[in-house]
Amino acid sequence: MTPPSDRIRTDAADSATGPSIVPVIVDPAAGPRAAEGAPDPLLDGLNPPQRAAVEYRGDALLIVAGAGSGKTRVLTHRIASLIRNREAWPSQILAITFTNKAAAEMRERVSHLLGGIAEGMWISTFHSACVRILRREAESFGFTRAFTIYDSADSRALIKRLIKDLQADTYGYTVPQVAARISKLKNELTDAETYARQANYSDPQDAVFSQLYQEYAHALQAANAFDFDDLISQTVYLFRAFPEVADRYRTRFRHILVDEYQDTNHAQYSLIRELTRPPRSNELEGVSSPGNGGASLTVVGDSDQSIYAFRGADIRNIVEFERDFPGAEVVLLEQNYRSTQNILSAANAVISNNFDRKDKNLWTAVGDGAKIVGYTGYSGHDEAQFVADEIAKLHDEGIAYNEMAVFYRTNSQTRALEEIFIRSAVPYRVLGGTKFYERAEIKDAMAYLTSVANPFDALALRRILNTPKRGIGPATETQLAGFAEREQISYREAMRRAPELGLGPKVTKAIVDLATLLDEAAELADPDRPGGPGRVSEVLTLLIERSGYVTTLRASRDPQDEARAENVEELLAVTKEFAVNNPGGTLVDFLTEVSLVAAVDELDDASGTVSMMTLHTAKGLEFDAVFITGVEEDLIPHRMSANEPGGPAEERRLFYVGITRARKRLFLTLAMTRAQFGETSVAMPSRYLQEIPGDLVDWVQSPGGATSRGGTQPRALNAARPGSSRWNDGPVYLPPKPKTEWANRVTGQVRDNGDLELVPGDRIRHTDFGEGRVDQVTGEGAKRVAHVTFESAGRKKLLIKIAPIEKVG
């Protein structure tokens, strides 16, 4: 694909910090705009659409930013320009990013552009911004500002308990199911009471769920806790219930910018709507004329990169932005500054197979670059070995390890990769996965801290009640809970008064001792303590020493417990580092920060290691060399996605996101057999592989070319490798299998099947769902809908005119 010649070439090194950018100091004497003709450092080096996106002033702006089109640059320059031109104070800016890391980077870049006067801006994730608001306002609606944030594991633990209590498992409810359903409802702003009102009580299953949901909500409230989804939805409820509170924020934020808008869910969308509404004071005084008074809104996104539908992201938020905000300006960024043309062409070819999308073509001025490399291993280990070998080669060629990344669909795929990487001495780092904070011993230590900060949190307290072992078993725990309930007192108070329960002297002492320890720690951590609160590290030290937690671990015979003790020490180091980075940071601040860290936030650019992560985590990142592993059916697209509406299309976007992370080199690898739960099963090449034009890929071992001789014995292959030369002396580049036959057979444009006649009983083939039979046809003319039962994908409704279907038989 050649770039249109009339486009203006700009500096391709978008992501590098421009050397020519000079910090601009706000000069009160200067006019609102820089002098005519003088080069404006905020516009310099931007292409025309980028410039338009920075300069547009109006109520609503949608920036459709293709992958690698420099959207972060546009956003930062836009913010800087608003501040520099004195159109906004920094404190009037609210910018929402997807991760904390992206927020930190944006803040850094804006303040660099402005010469360090960016104090007071809110640049954060949705969740962080909401926590900030909720902590300030907590007291006005029945919470304290020390509320706990429950992560998904905490939510699941609570749900598990409730399922047991209500015996909901007899109705077939499982923890993940209930958790997902509650999460979904919260993202749609349906709270427990609303659900209860419309629940179908003649259906016992639904009645039980409704009760589960209500008890879950009640338990959170009683524990003075919010789960992840609450952070957003409760902020919306807060704004709706207390307009005067909402007005404070509406008055404050005059410019709201939202990144990754395609991945916002309904609750987040509603939050933005609430915030961009004009404050009431304006309405009363008649200041509000159409579009006046509400904050200006800028959203950036790319519907082709929407990959979070499973967590409630609604692609319609971006698709229907212009309808939502009439008069909105739309700017398209299509020039890519990141990848080579070969990589982009592959990406374009793949994504063009998604129907019902706006056609959009990324192009670059960089040139073709190296071809994409494909490899089919005999097993997952074989595949991993290839990746490790190529990484070593790339490193020899001068690409730094931290400029390389390995992506996979599921976290479980890391195992084989890690094994081989360790053996091959490839320095690597896994982002996400089993995170540090998910380890049991860390959760224990955190539960101590949480119990100190939030005495109402029964879940945290239950976790530490008998950790380390103090002889407080389930029976005692139930007694304690009943006592607290009867006397209408907190758990902590109940523990202090444990002697009244008439338990054994040993148990009673254990309980009272723990209560004393928590009280002492709470006093130390108290923000209002005379002389200032103790540091988090001091509080943690007190807790783990006096409770005997580490001592017990060290004394254990289990060799793993030694490592656990070290992890707790590591957490102590984290608290010390926190104190250095956040002077005056309280215990609650620390707990908040820990709750909201995302996988990518751990990415350290200077680490000198290869990064391994899921395709989801990879969004928003870029690397010189990218390996996408496990490009197989049932993995990409994942087996579980087949039944979901829009599943295969979302999986394709995920693959697209992966491809577009690569700057120079892209490797697509798969295996013929893959181990899972100890069993090995046969894997098939992903359908998406066939969507990449054959001439873009050099197959070291193509899916068709690899014979089955290797079977499942990667060791034999290892042994057969002398030095660094590849094992197959035969033709290195086998002809790509059925490529020409398949590539771009389905054109990417919005299809038009014209007046394809379908009647019940017809058999059709759908590019995503396979073959199926038409049950009935409804609607008229261009809106005729076919109801189809697919063999593997089940029942679907399809708009006949544009669906990627054809009649068979």
Place this chain on the structure above:
DNA sequence: GTCAATGACATTTTT
């Protein structure tokens, strides 16, 4: 109340 042994079962993606 604790511990060790056994067997069932699971792996999609995440703030």
Place this chain on the structure above:
DNA sequence: TGTCATTGAC
């Protein structure tokens, strides 16, 4: 493969 829940012996 590895985690977990249940079981039964102390």
